[in-house]
Amino acid sequence: MHRYKKALCVLATAAVAASSFCMYGCAADEQSTKVTLRVANWEEYIDLGEWDDEEMIDIDNAFADDPSEGVFGANSMVDDFVEWFNSTHDYEIEVEYSTFGTNEDLYNRLSLGDVYDLVCPSDYMIMKLLDEDAIEPYSEAFFDESTDENYYINGVSKYIDDIFVDYDWNKYAACYMWGTTGFVYNPLLVDVDDVSSCNILQNGDYFKQVTIKDNVRDAYFATLSIIYNDELLGIPSGDAGTEQRSALLNDTSNEAIAAAEDMLKNIKENVYSFETDSGKADMVTGKVLANYQWSGDAVYIMDEADSDELNPTELWYSVPDECTNLWFDGWVMLKRGIDGDERRKEAAEAFVNFLSRPDNAVRNMYYIGYTSAIADDMIYDYMDWNYGFVFDPSDEEYFDEELTEVYEYDLSYFFGDGYTLYVDAATLELGEGVHSTTAQLGLEDYGNDITYTVYSGGNIDRGRQLFGQYPTANVIDRSVVMLDFGDKLANINQMWIHVRCLDLLDFDPVVIGVVAAIVAVLIAAILLYRFRYRIFIKKYRPRKGYARVDMI
């Protein structure tokens, strides 16, 4: 027995020694040659690869060896980046990739001392981090448009860039994905007039059939748009109204917070749930009729519902008439992570540029359903491949001679002048001011002599996937960037707690009194019962003629 123990001990010692030696050896080795890039991104927010063969995106890929190969995600984006970086630079990197679930989660981790070099928070969190001077600005070289490899600055949409310049984020943040907020809904069961306003959240006709996001910012935004409904609808379109609109929806005055609290209490009673992630599945399975959602997830939901095997449903996306929350997620480098290390910074910037390379942007868009900030011909081709109208009769799978109504979807605000896309008019709700002409669109290219009714211009407020990915100009016009709550955060969170918690004041004082009295009586009864011998015990008095004997 003892011999075994001895052997075991020697073995254990050897193992410990060996492992510590190895750890020391490896660590020393890495420090001299490898740079570790610590990246934190949202969950499910990057292409993880392993696509099926039939998922290949059949568009010209200028970055592949053979452009006709199309876009395909064989490996995960991060692995591809490491491979590409290590083969083009004179030092090696490795990426430590981690994910977070909410901006608050990320912030808490940062304040607890986790160190990351490159993170992807949303607009307001970028503002908060900027206020705290935690963000490392991008280098001059990153903005050098003459370098072809600077895919971000060469590719980013002017529309996005202008907004980032307006808010002074452009030196610190590189936009990754962006979008709007609105309702995904089932057009067969929800009235268009109801879903055109956030008021559907407290509309009794949809009692327990609509969901809202379980986070205070989105809930507060939707609530403010109900409260300021009249004012918002009265604001003229165009730049003049933007400031007014922004002021109303970023109102964090005490009166606004109090009004929002009352309204959110109504909403809480009326909605199906405050959901963090379950809304997607509930919408697809038909448990709810409408779901307040971010545009990227809305696209995902519509795709899922279309391809649902049990019961395919056609869902639509509606942007409320009052306004929509224009949001961005952007890559920022953190000072504490980069820590003056030039190579690390270079690697971080290369990562952003790699993600911004048009073929990679397409891969990410395909994989996660959100809309990239990059405006390149390849992205446009991808949109055309996805949603473009098919005029070619030889394309048997998609050509349908019955379809003769086409909408000329204007993407020029994002991609630049002249970028319009012909899409099936049935996938959009043609609103006010849409005009129509007739034309033979496929004759020249495909010899297709059908005369099409071509709609263009006007307002589009509801539609399917394309509308979710790229809102129309009239939607952009009423979009508002929601700023950080700043020092009002504590008040607004308190408001949220008031909404979510059971409040004693909501009950009748009489009821509370009665319940409290019953509980008090019960406790008293239990105590009396427990100590009944001590309290009620009768002194033992011997009968006449008998003496008391104490027993030991």
Added chain:
Amino acid sequence: MKLRFNRKQLCIPYAAFLILFVIAPLFVILYYAFTNGEGQFTFDNLVSFFSSTNTIGTLIYSFALAITTTAVCIVIAYPTAYILARSNFKKKYVLLLLFIMPMWINFTLRITALKEILTAIEGNIAAYPFLNSVIGMTYDFLPFMILPLYTSLLKLDKNLMEAAQDLGASKIRVFLRVTLPLSVPGIISGITMVLLPSMTNYVVLDMLYNSTYIMGSLIGSYFNAYDWNNGSMISLILLVIIFFVTLITNRFSDKDDNGGREVIL
């Protein structure tokens, strides 16, 4: 070289674990609970807990939910455990296995499945948040109630019951005067294992669409707003409450009964 461990040395791994993951975090909670955002000592967090009708309301709601769950669990678990323990049924281990088996599956998966079942029964499950939460938690914690009851009933001396019957007690009387009092330790350890976790198990509420906060979610909402101080204070108060509940229940429990935690199938 002779390898010898005395008892103290064998404790070292556990002690290290205890200090690192139990004692040290407790001090961190204490520190945050009694400081404000600037790190100065204050009782404000304590005062704000007891001066808000919301936090007290949440406390009451959590208790109401937990007590209802525990009561439902006892009502279901006692007859089950009784039948399992007293019957001569040969396949009773299979039956017991059926009750234990759900514990092998992750509870979020079980709740997801439960959601579908409830939807099939109730239609729109969002209309009955309290009921659903109780059902969900009962589903989740029932084995923790059955096991201790089962062991304490199994240990009962049959002779006592036979003696009571011989002396002329009716079956009901035997149960009320002999079986029930002797199974109190099992009931108590079942209560501790159900009541306390169900006060903070907010995941079940989230998944079953109860949008009212209980203690667990209240703490989470403070941490989400980067308010570590108030969140820690609530955690601390919860800890104190749990401490007192355990103190009370321990008075009743049998000293050499380990609450069914020894059950091995």
